[in-house]
Amino acid sequence: MGRIALRVFRQITAVLLLGALPGFSHAAPRPFEPRAELLGEARIRVRIAEAIPxxxxxxxxxxxxxxxxxxxxxxxxxxxxxxxxxxxxxxxxxxxxxxxxxxxxxxxxxxxxxxxxxxxxxxxxxxSLCEVINVVRLEKYLKGLVNTEFSSRWNEEAIAAQVIAARTYAMYQMRQAMGSHFDVDATVRDQVYDGSIKEDSRASRSVEKTRGVVLTVGPAQAPVPLKAFYHSTCGGRTELPERVWGAPVAGFRRAVPCPYCAHSPVMSWTLELKGEVIRDSLLKGARAEEKAPTGWPGDWLTALKSGRLTGLRIGKMESGGRVAELLTSWSIPRKGGAPKTVELPVPAARFRDWIGPGRFRSTSFQLGPSGRTLAGGGGRSWQFRGRGNGHGVGMCQYGAKTMGERGHKAMAILKHYYPDAIPRKLW
Ligand SMILES: [Zn+2]
Structure with missing residues (x-):
């Protein structure tokens, strides 16, 4: 593509990608100026504090x-x-x-x-509370992000892949945030960001080297940014969004094997949970939902409130080796009769969320010695032995790190973890 053609292509792509982008304009919306150079000045609104007095x-x-x-x-x-x-x-x-x-x-x-x-x-x-938003140029935001979401000490190609994924995720959120007063949170809900305190020269160099490169999906004449999910350690194979969140996401048609994260420091985990802890987490989680999970009987609330967890086993598995569903059995005591048993199937991704994704690190796990009776009348506990850390969708960060160390270029790393997306340089 010639220089002029390339510039025209970038301008067209830019208009298609950003439309009337909130945060792109300074404060109040103003007419969109479809110049690719200006896109590089696009500002992201990062919520850095919420609900503070x-x-x-x-x-x-x-x-x-x-x-x-x-x-x-x-x-x-x-x-x-x-x-x-x-x-x-x-x-x-x-x-x-x-x-x-x-x-x-x-x-x-x-x-x-x-x-x-x-x-x-x-x-x-x-x-009666305040929220604090940092409105900052996207490229500057990325410089602050490198050492909070990953590390500038990693191999240069691995960092470049990370920066492109982070830029893409941010752009996706900027397009989605119409009507909201911020685009992303500075926490694990989106991308962890502490301002510019952890910026360093390696981080800045990586951002500058990949300036304007974004992963896109959709037809060539109307591309949009990919919702470029990434996570710490996939455990051997990435996962599709529909299996984690119940709905597909554009640009994720294939999960891929990942032979690269075996040496991640968070590759394996073990967690032992008491029956009461599982019960309390399920009760809290299910009550917060609009409706009870599919397959739950009408007396699920009684089962969780007054029942006792008597059994927990793996129901369905995903084709990639992750657990799709856990089956829990609850015994409800009845006056003058035998206790009633109620079965509650729980999707594994939801189970992980309800227990706490920081503790229950992935849905790739096996059950350890089950139903162990704790000494001193402490009830029973269940052991989970898992692989990986995170939801498993998109790029595996430790996998990307290893790929970089083995000589793979940033584009090859991205192609591996986002096989259905196309990188484009927009500014
Ligand atoms: Zn991996």
Whole structure:
């Protein structure tokens, strides 16, 4: 493709990909300017704090809304309905502002919770609590992300693959966030981000080297960013989104074998859970759902509230070796009669979520010695022996690390874990 043709192609792709992208414009939406160079300036809105009674920010020559301050100052922000009150710490100034409030500094960095954030912070009032959003250029955001989501000490090609996946995931969320006041959370819900505190030169170099490269899906004339999921360690084979979340996601048609993560420090795990812990987690999880899982009888609540877990076994398996469903048996005591047994099948992905994905690390597991009776009347416990860490969808981070060390290029790593996506350089 010639230079001009390439530029035109990039502009067209850019328009298709971003449309009226929130966060791309500075604050209020403005007419979209379909220039690929401008896409590189697209800003992402990262929610860095939620439901806090008060936010304290610090910086030089702050601009708070339309008010400007001289020299260094520290401000406390308190939220109530659509109003925000700002009080200068150690000073006398008070500002009454409408939500959201934008805080910027010519110095480039703002301090919040002891960490530096680039460009702009916004305070949103939600009820009587505050949310803090960092509005920052996507490429700068990625530089901060490298050492929180992975590590700049990894092989350069592995980092490049990671950066492209992270950029793609962020772009996908930016397109989805229409009507919301933020695009991504700074937690494991999206991508872990601590501002620019962990930026280093290797991280910056990787982001710059892959500038504008995004994984796309869909027809060539109308590509969209892939929802580029990734996870720590797949355990030997990646997984399809529909098997984890119950619905397919565009661009994920194939799960792939991964012979690369065997040396991950989180390759294997063992967890022993008491019957009561399983019961409490299922009760809490199922109650939080809109409707009970498929196959649960009408008396499931009684079973979980007053029953005792008497059996737990693997029901269905996925073709890739993960557990699809666990079968749990509950014994409900009955006055003057034999206890009633109730069977509750639980999809393994939901079981993992309900127990806690940090503890119950994957759905690739076997049962250890089951139904062990604990000493001292502690009831019974069940042991799980698993492989891998994370949901298993998309790129396996430790697998990507090993591929990089073995000489695979970033594009080959991405092709392996996202075989149905096409990388495009958009800016
Ligand atoms: Zn793997």
């Amino acid at each position: 008060m936010a304290t920010l610090r910086g030089f020559d702050l601009r708070i809304g339309t008010h400007t301050q001289d020299a260094a100052s520290e401000w406390e922000f308190r939220c109530q309905d659509d109003r925000i009150r700002a009080l200068q710490v150690g000073g006398t100034r008070t500002l009454e502002l409408a939500s959201p409030v934008t805080i910027e500094t010519p110095a480039g960095f703002l301090q919040f919770r002891g960490r530096p954030y680039r460009e702009e912070l916004r305070i949103h009032s939600v009820g």
